[in-house]
Amino acid sequence: MRVTLTVNGKPYSDDLEPRTLLAHYLRDTLNLTGTHVGCDTSNCGACTILMDGKAVKSCTILAVQADGSEITTIEGMANGGELHPIQQAFKENHGLQCGFCTPGMVMTAADILQNNPNPTEQEVRHGLEGNFCRCTGYHNIVKSVLHASELIK
Amino acid sequence: METYIGKPIKRREDNRFLTGKGRYTDDIKLPGMCHAAFVRSPYAHAKILRINTEAARNAEGVVTVFTAADGPGDFGVPCGWQVNFKNGDTMREPQHPLLAKDKVRHLGEPVAVVIAATMALARDAAELVEVDYEELPAVTNPQEAMAAGAPLVHDAWEDNAAFDWCIGNDRAEVEAALKDAYHVTELEFVNQRLAPNAIEPRSYIADYDVNADKWTLYSSTQNPHLIRLLLCAFALGIPEHKVRVVSYDVGGGFGSKIYHYTEEALLIWATKEIGRPVKWTADRSEAFLTDAHGRDHVVKSKMGFDKDGKIVAHLTDEYCAMGAYLSTFAPAIPTYLHGTLFQGLYTTPLIHLNVVAPFTHTVPVDAYRGAGRPEATYLIERLVSKAAKEMGIDPAEIRFKNFIPAFDGVKQPGYQTQVALQYDSGNYAPTLEKALEIVDYKGFRQEQAEARKQGKLLGIGISTWIEGCGIAPSAVVGALGARAGLYEVGHVRVQPTGKVTVFTGTHSHGQGHETVFAQFVADRLGIPIEDVDIAHGDTNEVAFGMGTYGSRSLAVGGSAIVKSIDKVLEKGAKIAAHKLEAAVEDIEYAQGKWTVKGTDKSISFGDVSLTAYVPHDYPEGLEPGLDFSSFYDPANFTFPFGTHIAIVEVNADTGKVTLKRFVAVDDVGNVMNPMIVDGQIHGGVVQGIGQALLEEVVYDDHGQMLTGSYMDYAMPRADDLPFIETDRTVTPCPHNPLGAKGAGEAGTIGATPAVVNAVVDALHHLGVDDIQMPLTPQRVWAAMQNVQR
Amino acid sequence: MKISGKHIIEAPVEAVWQKILDPAVLERVTPGIDQLEKLAADRYKAIADIRMGPVKGRFTGSLAIEDKVAPESCTIVLDQKSKIGNVKASITLKLVPLADHQTAVGYTGEARMSGMLARMGQRLLGGVVSTLAKQFFSAFEKEVNG
Structure with missing residues (x-):
């Protein structure tokens, strides 16, 4: 089955097995391995990407469902060597340790801040509920997102 | 002078993680690489009556299918710590086969492996492997495992005990003190079983190079050298110098990625059989079923107090599950990493802990963050x-x-x-x-x-x-049953231009070694942190090491690096003294340069480094180069x-x-x-x-x-x-x-x-x-x- | 997992008893059943395709009817294997006449699952079983009255 879509601003068109998950398409076909897979029940959120501007768990949808859409992955966040303000905030606040959940956290944070540019701590915590981190206890991730909301202003 | 130590320096590793450029094992693709899928037991305890792999072998994209009978059943992964019975009998140590032979002993135990062109095809074909089982009764609770008539995990022994153990004062003395105590508090509970749940599931790629007769294992491990040692010397009996273990970025460990798992050894065995690289990455379901769990103690305890509330005695009896096989460090967890902390922060004069550690029909239990x-x-x-x-x-x-x-x-x-x-x-x-x-x-x-x-x-x-x-002095842990030393290796390589690469045998899977280690190295050498790089996670780069667990990286691994820095500075001083035409005793090192005391005559770290590698005007009898490796064996925990x-x-x-x-x-x-x-x-x-x-x-x-x-x-x-x-x-x-x-x-x-x-x-x-x-x-x-x- | 429930069927108890033990009827009305092949008296080989949300698989194995007390009760014993796990179940049916043309069919029993079914399906399976039971009894009622 043919899938035509835009990923990080670049057009792609590939023939895929219909059952291919978007996460596997990004990782295996496009070599965008920043999108991680941490579970098989759509709970952990490591695979979160933006699809037409909305945070989506890319292990939950088939690549063919993304046909015609615009995808942004973690690789598409920085502008050349300059980190996106959310990435910058994660770095400044030690919002990551092993780095595995980080791409999903950053993409989810982008969605949270798009919908709510001035979130409270509780709103950030609620927004991150679908993303697991085993390293940070979420403390510095929540701080990072709050800090990012300041940086984006 | 401390420019970096004690400061919240931002992590140098963050940019690659934040931009999706981390190098986790599952991100790696090799030419010709195929994928493995395991057929796992749906029962906790069963006889394997028959395995039919024919349909799987003939399925689309399948390279081959292996069962125990094809060879992997003859190999097993070892246990790295021996705790003998109180009466001196040797710990019971069953073979932990790479694929189950006649029996399965825990849910998810691998029975066969299918290797195919893609992950999806391997999984499809794994579903076609037919296994007939005769289900047998199982026991999962460690106390019930020791009850009379409990189903045996290993038929070779008359009960399920792997070992029993005690520590502290004489039991009778502790019991007597409890009898005389003003107040006795009792507690019975289960310290429940936990799944470690690093968010990155375990992942391995094994690649055999037939021309060089060499293997490379890419592994999501916390300790590449230890895995190589266990793999070569114990699991497969292959030459250690022919094996390279690489673990670049690892997505969290918490103990679960210390151990040498059967899948690792099996893939190394299989890649030579098929002559192609082969990858396996666990899905979360497999992680729950096969990553070593933590805790699982059944506890019964008494603590005695005098009338002022001072503790007079503490007596505890525990059943601590080992699971179906002994994982790498499993026997140490409820014993030397547990009983040795029963003093707590208190002056308790009398303590006795008794541990019975049975096999259970569950995945093995081993260290999980904190471990005992x-x-x-x-x-x-x-x-x-x-x-x-x-x-x-x-x-x-x-x-x-x-x-x-x-x-x-x-x-x-x-x-x-x-x-x-x-x-x-x-x-x-x-x-x-x-x-x-x-x-x-x-x-x-x-x-x-x-x-x-x-x-x-x-x-x-x-x-x-x-x-x-x-932990700890190797001689001490050896006496306690460890089958490895617990020192660490730190290698400081000063380049001719004065730039420094430090190789550590510890491993960072979130701890930030690339930043923290560089902080104290830069301070000790008095050079900018940008001039220091930290390398880890590749047995071809780092001489040796024991890896990262037990909160040991800085205390043990850092100390090994300090030893090498000391050697660099000692040799550097000889070169500097020669260049400055002064006696070694008359020069001192500070802020990146050697200075003749009381003068402004000095030579920089960079110039000394260059001299060490371009030794034209050089101390007589001194070897060129500025490159030192040290083993640090700690004096105590x-x-x-x-x-x-x-x-x-x-x-x-x-x-x-x-x-x-x-x-x-x-x-x-x-x-x-x-x-x-x-x-x-x-x-x-x-x-x-x-x-x-x-x-x-x-x-x-x-x-x-x-x-x-x-x-x-x-x-x-x-x-x-x-x-x-x-x-x-x-x-x-x-x-x-x-x-x-x-x-x-x-x-x-x-x-x-x-x-x-x-x-x-x-x-x-x-x-x-x-x-x-x-x-x-x-x-x-x-x-x-x-x-x- | 415990299974229990009750359905009222608009048919006399004898008619229900006869039909419920008829393999041809069972094959037609049991959701997902592809094949019910008689092996011996009250023993069948059963093949079923169950597709219900995340619980999805082809089950193969045996179905036996035991402890028959006409027209009151019997026990259905299932031993089914699939790629997503195996099921062993023993379910006792009790038929109670309510009025001339009404029978209450009660069922109680226990199902034991293994593999992914046990791990992932257990929590969802209660719902699956009750949906399947509803489908079964409504099809069965049509069969009895049709």
Whole structure:
């Protein structure tokens, strides 16, 4: 089955097995391995990407469902060597340790801040509920997102 | 001069993780690589009657299918720690085959492996492998495993004990003291089984190069050299110099990626058979079924007190599950990493712990963050808090009464415990004082009383903890049964231009070694941090190493690097003295240059480095080069300690526990990077909170796992938690050059009892004096109902 | 997992008893059943395709009817294997005449699952079983009255 879509601003068109998950398409076909897979029940959120501007768990949808859409992955966040303000905030606040959940956290944070540019701590915590981190206890991730909301202003 | 040490330097590794450029094992693709899928047992205990692989072999894209009979059944992964029976009999050590032969002994045990062109085709074909089983009765609870007539995990022995063990004072003496005690507090509970749940599932790629007769294993491991050693010397018997183990970025470990797993060895065996690289990455379901679990102790305990609340004796009996096979460090966890912490922070004069460690029809149990020490701390801190309630003593006061007085390990000697170890240095009361101040303990008690009048249930829980980490002198751990040394290797390579690459045998999977290690290296050499790179995770780059676990990286690995820096500076001084035409005794090193004392004659680190590699004008008899490797074998364990306080509110109608505040005042010795230490504490604390409130692996009576996915295993989430308030005191470790004690496990060790003590405190006036973890709303609600009736 | 429930069927108890033990009827009305092949008296080989949300698989195995007390009760014993796990179940049916043309069919029993079914399906399976039971009884009622 043919899938035509835009990923990080670049057009792609590939023939895929219909059952291919978007996460596997990004990782295996496009070599965008920043999108991680941490579970098989759509709970952990490591695979979160933006699809037409909305945070989506890319292990939950088939690549063919993304046909015609615009995808942004973690690789598409920085502008050349300059980190996106959310990435910058994660770095400044030690919002990551092993780095595995980080791409999903950053993409989810982008969605949270798009919908709510001035979130409270509780709103950030609620927004991150679908993303697991085993390293940070979420403390510095929540701080990072709050800090990012300041940086984006 | 300290330019970097003690500063919250931002992590140098972050940019690659933040831009999606991390190099995790599953990100790697090799030419011609195929994929493995395992056929796993759906039963906890069964005879394998027949395996039919024909349909799978003929399926699309399948390269081959292996069962035990094809060879892997002859190989097994070893156990790295031997704990013998009390009577001197050797520990029972069954073969742990790469694929199950005649019997399966736990749910998810691999029975066959299918190798195919893609992951999807391998999984499709794995479904076509037909296995006929005869299901047998299973036992999953360690106490039940020791009951007469319990199903045997290994038929070779008459019961399920892998070993039994005890530590401390003579049992009769402890029992007599308990008999005479003014008050005895009793506690029985299960320290429940946990799944480690690193968010990156385990992943391996094995690649055999037929021309060179060499293997490469890419592995999501915490200790590449140890895996190579176990793989070569014990599992497969292949030459160690022909094997390279690489683990670049690893997505969290928490203990679960220390061990040498059957899949690793099997892939190395298989890649030579098929002549192609082969990859396997666990899915989360396989992670629950096959990653070594943590905890799982059935505990029965008594602690005796005099009338002033001083502890006079402590006696505990435990059944500690080993699982179906002995994982790499499994026997050490409920013994030398557990019993040796039964002194806690207290002057308890008489202690006895008895452990029976049975095999069970479950996945093996091994170290999970804290490893034996959270279990010890939970037990002691629950006992002390329960006793305080029973004796009408304030829980803070009872701890102050029992603390070991301060000792720095230099002027005052280390503290000799009743349970073998000698504490290095400690000053316990200030952490409790500070934590009480942060939470405004007196103020909280008033608030609690007011809230109670309005039907609101608030509680506060204290936990004062200690752990032994950074293990330890190799000769000592050898005497305790370790089959490996526990030193570390630090290699400092100064390039001709004065740039420095440091190779460490420890491994970073989130701990930030690339930053922290560079901080003290740059300071010790007096050079910019940009001139220092840290390399780890490749056995071809790093001479040797024991990896990262047990909060050992800085205390042991860092110290090894310091030894090499000292050698660099010593040799550099000879070169500098020659160039400066002065005696070595007359020059000194500071801020990146050697200076003739009292003059302005100096030579920079860079110039000395260049001279070492371009030795035209050079000291006679001195070797060129500036490159040193050192092995550091620690003089003792290190003993971080601290106080954790939790404040909770319990919903009186639903039993739901809300964590309102969590304060952690920890003493991890000298701190290189406070930002990173705090991060370690935050994460550790939340894992401890997870055990207290949410997490449990549940097997049913037949050994089926009821919590095999994130839909059923409750992981802590962002909105379950408040910010974690951290503070610290600093009591340097007296026996390593950095004065560091270790911070990786501290949070997990201290947090769990603080939370449970807080919930019990909230409900104590209703008559609740203990609740089994995890404190789910259902359990808390039931506890309230039971006593109210 | 415990299974229990009750359905009222608009038919006399004898008619219900006869049809409920008829393999041809069972094959037609049991949701997902592809094949019910008689092996011996009251013993069948059963092949079923169950597709219900995340519980999805082809089950093969045996079905036996035991402890028959006409027209009151019997026990259905299932031993089914699939790629997503195996099921062993024993379910006792009790028929109680309510009026001339009404019979209450009660069922109680226990199902034991293994593999992924046990791990992932257990929590969802209660719902699956009750949906399947509803489908079964409504098809069965049509069969009895049709």
